[in-house]
Amino acid sequence: MKDIRRPSHHRSRGPGRLAALLLTLVVMLGLTGGTALAAPDGTRKASQSAVSVPASAMDAVAAMQPSWNLGNTLDAIPNEDSWGNGQTTKATFEKIAADGFRSVRIPVTWSDHQSATAPYTIDATYMARVKQLVDWALDSGLYVVLNVHHDSWMWVSKMSTDHDNVVARFNSSWEQISEEFRDAPRSLLFESINEPQFDNATETQKTRFLDELNVSFHKIVRASGGGNAGRLLLLPTQFGSGDQHLMDDLYTTISALNDPQLVATVHFYSWYPFSVNVAGGTLYDAVAQKHLEDSFASMHSTFVAKGIPLYLGEYGLLDWPNHFHPSRVERGEALKYFGHVGYAARRHGITTALWDPFAYLNRDTLQWRDPALFAWIKSSWTTRSGTASFDKVFVPKSSTVTAKSLTLNLNGTRFRGVWQGGTKLAAGRDYTVSGNQLTFTAKALTRLVCNRAYGVNSTVQARFTSGLPWNIDIVTNDVPVLSDATGTTDSFTVPTQYRGNDLATMHATYADGSNAGQTSWTPYQEFNKAFSPDYPNGAIILTPEFLNALRDGETATLVFHFYSGNTVTYHVTKSGSSVTGTVS
Known part of the structure; x- marks a missing residue:
């Protein structure tokens, strides 16, 4: 690959209105959509696009819905297989296309495959590998989004202290990428940079830096000619954030560039307390739902309503699902979130790209790790399913079986009834419905709990006139039993008889009412960061991070909350590296 001379990096206001109209004309004539297009020297032709x-x-971004991320792959550091996903094959993209995705985002971290000094040459072998994956995806009938990914925090973030070198490297990277993919079909899109961030800079500087990079990216790609003259280009907000003032900054940049082939991109990982289960965010409650509604409405009003398409380049829940740790978000509550995302995307005209680091598609077997979860996500692309206030009914073993109720969330559907397998339960005898209250009778629950062993005894389904059924586990439980224990700040567990319960959260305070633990702004500590259930071994793990954050010699009162509504109080005292736990 030839050396790329260091480009100038003065600001450009982009093409004027006439140039913008010419770009649109080029696209309308199909000159960048996969038909033959000669380069200035007449020697190169564009490849054929598998999609029109x-x-x-x-319309193009709408045609990309739904989208999927090939996460933790080419963006892995330092190599494609460094984060456990192995080598991607063409079959990966064929699988994605076959299962209904219309586009794929391919994040790429270039840093370890590029010289760190001028002329910042990208390794030819690595560039060829990137191109191979892009070509496979295009050949599979997918739109493709290609970007500069973790470079954002690896070196772009140093822009305030190393401005000229950062800009030169950024520009050189995009000159080389633009040259390599100059003749690719228009179904390939470029994204300037992932989640841009800038260390040691004021808010004003951060805004200026991102505008400078986005404008420079736009100028370089357009100037490279060929298919890049009319290629769709994605411009991000700072951090990929949907905060209104950051979206307003991006709108200002896009408006000034006056190019009809620009796309805004942000990311969305839900209301933070719910996404990571901290500060009591155990349920997809009204606060979390309003956060999603407000966020999507703001994306729509800021961009879509003004004629600028919005590509939600990443969405999901932070660290969920994680097959190496207990689920921090309760499964049914997560399903509600995913269903809501799909509904809101359709309502607001937003294309969504599922962030998949490895957790959804098994890259080795090319099977969905949790087919039922994927079915729920896929269903949300076209319809909305009914749900209920929870996906479990708890029936205490230590007391007489009584009727139990859930609240139905119809989500625009109508309730059809309750089934156990292929058998429909009898309305009036097995359950009643009053308004939106579904009540299981004591007689039905007595049958459904079977021998009343702790845990899930049976599963029934609430079915609706559209969408997927809502599974409801019938669970026998009693208040969990905790025991005294000793250990160290490196290793301490609370012996726990769960007795059919699932741990929801942990409230930690000192006698003076102040919060205990590393998350000092809330008494409800973060799931898997401060505490974690170990169901197979009958324990609750208190992490070293949590224990080391405790005041020495002062007792912390922990209240463990379970999804059944049960709570158990426990006391922990740290003395040096020793830890003692007591029930009373």
Whole structure:
């Protein structure tokens, strides 16, 4: 690969209105959509696109819904297989396309495959590998988004202290990428940079830095000619954030560039307390739901309503699902979130890209790790399913069986009834419905709990006129039993008889009412960061991070909350590296 001379990095205001109209004309004529396009020297032709890309950017991005991320792969550091995903094959993209995805985002971290000094040459072998994956995805009938990914925090973040070198490297990277993919079909999109961030900079500087990078990216790609003259280009907010002032900054940049082939991109990982289960965010409650509604409405009003398509480049829940740790978000509550995302995306005209680091698609077997979860996500692309206030009914073993109720969330559907397998339960005898209250009778629950062993005894389904059924586990439980224990700040567990319960959260305080633990702004500590259930071994793990954050010699009162509504109080005292736990 030839050396790329260090480009100038003065600001450009982009093409004027006439140039923008010419770009649209080029696209409408199909010159960048996969038909033959000669380079200035007449020696190169564009490859054929496997999809017909609409001329309108809004229509093209809509045609990309739904989208999927090839996460933790080419963006892994330092190599493609460094984060456990192995080597991607063409079959990966064929699987994604076959299962209904219309586009794929391929994050790429270039840093370890590029010289760190001028002319910042990208390794030819690595560039060829990137191109191979892009070509496979295009050949599979997918739109492709290609970007500069973790470079954002590896070196772009140093822009305030190393401005000229950062800009030169950024520009050189995009000159080389643009040259390599100059003749790719218009179903390939470029994204300037993932979650841009800037260390040691004021808010004003951060805004200016991102605008400078986005404008420079736009100028370089457009100037490279060929298919890049009309290629759809994605511009991000700082951090990929959907905060209104950051979206407003991006809108200002896009408006000034006056290019009809630009796309705004942000990320969305839900209301933070719910996404990571901290500060009591155990349920997808009204606060979390309002956060999603407000966020999508803001994305729509800031961009879509003004004619700028919005690509939600990543969405999901932070660290969920994680097959190496207990689920920090309760499964049914997570399903509600995913269903809501799909509904809101359709309502607000937003294309969504599922962030998949490895957790959804098994890259070795090319099977969905949790088919039922994927079915729920897929269903959300076209319809909305009914749910209930929870996906479990708890029936205490130590007391007489009584009727239990859940609240139905119809989500625009109508309730059809309750089934156990292929058998429909009898309305009036097995359950009653009053308004939105579904009540299981004591007689039905007595049958459903069977021998009343702790845990899930049976599963029934509430079914609706559209969408997927809502599974409801019938669970026998009693208040968990905790025991005294000793250990160290490196290793301490609370012996726990769960007795059919699932741990929801942990409240930690000192006698003076102040919060205990590393998350000092809330008494409800973060799931898997401060505490974690160990169901197979009958224990609750208190992490070294939590224990080391405790005041020495002062007792912390912990209240463990379970999804059944049960709570158990426990006391922990740290003395040096020793830890003692007591029930009373």
